Amino acid sequence: MKIVFVSAEVVPYSKTGGLGDVSSAIPKAMEQLGHNVTIFTPLYKSIDVEKHNVKLVKKDLLAPIGDKVEVVFDLYETTHPDSEISVYFIKNSYLYREGIYVGEDGEDYPDSPIRFISFMKSIFTSLELLEAPVDIFHVNDWHSGLLPFFLKTEYGEHNLFKNAKSVFTIHNIGYQGVYGFETIEDANIPEIYLNDDLLGFHGLINFMKAGIVYTDVLTTVSSKYAEEIQTKQFGYGLEKIIKTRKDDLYGIVHGIDLAVWNPKTDELIPKNYDSRSLKGKEECKNYLQDKLNLDVSDKPLLGIITRLATQKGLDLILKKFTKIMDLGVQFVLLGTGDPKLEKSFKNKEKKYPQDCSINIEFDNRLAHQIEAGSDFFLMPSKYEPCGLNQLYSMLYGAVPIVRKTGGLADTVQDYNEETGEGSGFVFERINADKFFEAVERAVNLYKQDKAKFTKLQKSIMNKDFSWKNAAKQWQKVYLKAKLRKIKNII
Ligand code: ADP
Numbered sequence: 001m002k003i004v005f006v007s008a009e010v011v012p013y014s015k016t017g018g019l020g021d022v023s024s025a026i027p028k029a030m031e032q033l034g035h036n037v038t039i040f041t042p043l044y045k046s047i048d049v050e051k052h053n054v055k056l057v058k059k060d061l062l063a064p065i066g067d068k069v070e071v072v073f074d075l076y077e078t079t080h081p082d083s084e085i086s087v088y089f090i091k092n093s094y095l096y097r098e099g100i101y102v103g104e105d106g107e108d109y110p111d112s113p114i115r116f117i118s119f120m121k122s123i124f125t126s127l128e129l130l131e132a133p134v135d136i137f138h139v140n141d142w143h144s145g146l147l148p149f150f151l152k153t154e155y156g157e158h159n160l161f162k163n164a165k166s167v168f169t170i171h172n173i174g175y176q177g178v179y180g181f182e183t184i185e186d187a188n189i190p191e192i193y194l195n196d197d198l199l200g201f202h203g204l205i206n207f208m209k210a211g212i213v214y215t216d217v218l219t220t221v222s223s224k225y226a227e228e229i230q231t232k233q234f235g236y237g238l239e240k241i242i243k244t245r246k247d248d249l250y251g252i253v254h255g256i257d258l259a260v261w262n263p264k265t266d267e268l269i270p271k272n273y274d275s276r277s278l279k280g281k282e283e284c285k286n287y288l289q290d291k292l293n294l295d296v297s298d299k300p301l302l303g304i305i306t307r308l309a310t311q312k313g314l315d316l317i318l319k320k321f322t323k324i325m326d327l328g329v330q331f332v333l334l335g336t337g338d339p340k341l342e343k344s345f346k347n348k349e350k351k352y353p354q355d356c357s358i359n360i361e362f363d364n365r366l367a368h369q370i371e372a373g374s375d376f377f378l379m380p381s382k383y384e385p386c387g388l389n390q391l392y393s394m395l396y397g398a399v400p401i402v403r404k405t406g407g408l409a410d411t412v413q414d415y416n417e418e419t420g421e422g423s424g425f426v427f428e429r430i431n432a433d434k435f436f437e438a439v440e441r442a443v444n445l446y447k448q449d450k451a452k453f454t455k456l457q458k459s460i461m462n463k464d465f466s467w468k469n470a471a472k473q474w475q476k477v478y479l480k481a482k483l484r485k486i487k488n489i490i
Helices: 018-032 112-130 147-152 181-187 207-214 223-228 239-244 279-291 314-319 321-326 339-351 364-373 389-395 406-411 432-448 450-461 468-483
Strands: 002-006 036-042 055-064 070-079 086-091 136-140 165-170 204-206 217-220 249-251 301-308 330-337 356-359 376-379 399-403 425-427
Touching: 002 018, 002 112, 018 036, 018 136, 018 468, 036 112, 055 112, 070 112, 086 112, 112 147, 112 181, 136 147, 136 468, 147 165, 147 207, 165 207, 165 468, 181 204, 204 207, 207 239, 217 468, 223 249, 223 406, 279 301, 279 364, 301 314, 301 339, 301 364, 301 389, 314 321, 314 339, 314 432, 321 432, 330 339, 330 364, 339 356, 364 389, 376 389, 376 432, 389 399, 389 406, 389 450, 399 406, 399 432, 399 450, 425 432, 432 450
Parallel strands: 002 036, 002 136, 036 086, 136 165, 165 217, 217 249, 301 330, 301 376, 330 356, 376 399, 399 425
Antiparallel strands: 055 070, 070 086
16 A cells, blocks of 8 residues: 555654654554655754755645645655665654754744645645655544544645545644634634534543544554543543544554664663663773762662653653652653643652652653663653653563553553463553552562562563554554545535
């Protein structure tokens, strides 16, 4: 199949979270199954075009935003590492900015709707230029949520796209792209679509809802999250709309791109290791402690790498911070986001200079080093669509401590000290005491029975994290979409 993969962030060019990682890994996995995949993503100022060998294809192309407005853009291309996938970059004055989603003030760009519409429309123009027919558009999250709509309406009869189908993946329903209709005035979308049955939701344009309504097949990133988003607690208002598409909804858990995340070969960590011997991991721990000016000691080291957002359940950690440190542990955090959370964590650091390191920055190298140097990895998320860090941490032998939600529920089973079964420490309710109990159980195992702890570490490192399984499921989903009869929505 000819697959066009569309995403606002793609590793190694741009990343704010898991979307960047999987927008690189899914296309690679599909190419390995023999499909013809191209990726489209915006060119941001932060992308190092020289390093990634990004070359101009054509200047001054025109993307029709509405019938009266066109946006001029330049098309760039490179080849994705370890593959033959062409990655196309759209550069225009809306997209070419430092931040991916937010400006320097940390606020959403006010022109985000037209910004991402310009991205989607430029993709169609580029494909016309390349004369590239398409079987599947795989679009991701709200930023490309309107693409299935354009595909069924404006481009529905187009020679190159008339047989194309769309797959829309919800990576996080907490971010929907909701704006007043006036923000998309330039797009000149006919009045008949701008109502709550189609593109609108409570009188506003909702990009994610548009994707859910117009896509041929809908997916999300774990089976549990596929169930959760049909409920009031997790659906963020879209639960009823999702239920209307439940027969077309699939939950597929991510794998790990082993070319990027793998303690055996990782070039960003000081010593490579695997489950046969954890000596290298110990070196990584000591290196991390030294690098972050912590005591180089045998205390259990709890790591966390995260967007500092309410979703991640960080308040549970803050509430129990003193009690956790009193267990005699070290704590290392890497994250950026909500300024209040940044400040709260930074304040905690002062009291424990030898045992606590709070790093408010985005640093991919340090992220790899924390995975390698930690004994435990914390993810007390309120909701977690899939989560990648718990997978990375298992592979790196950092035992995950997680709440039972979304992808965390699908991928981490609670450890049973009697049988030795399980892959982490799991708590169920969003409750600080329950979270602390899980941390305490974990730390006790480390301190009281190191042999059992090491056995647990080794067993989680040996799990199958490859994309093979997920790739086969994606292939089925693409086929389902391809074989779908065209159903006109309006
Ligand atoms: P989400 O997509 O909700 O942010 P995931 O667990 O799916 O959460 O993915 C997070 C990804 O982003 C991981 O690869 C993680 O290492 C990375 N990450 C998050 N914050 C940082 C940071 N401050 N520095 C480096 N990498 C980060």
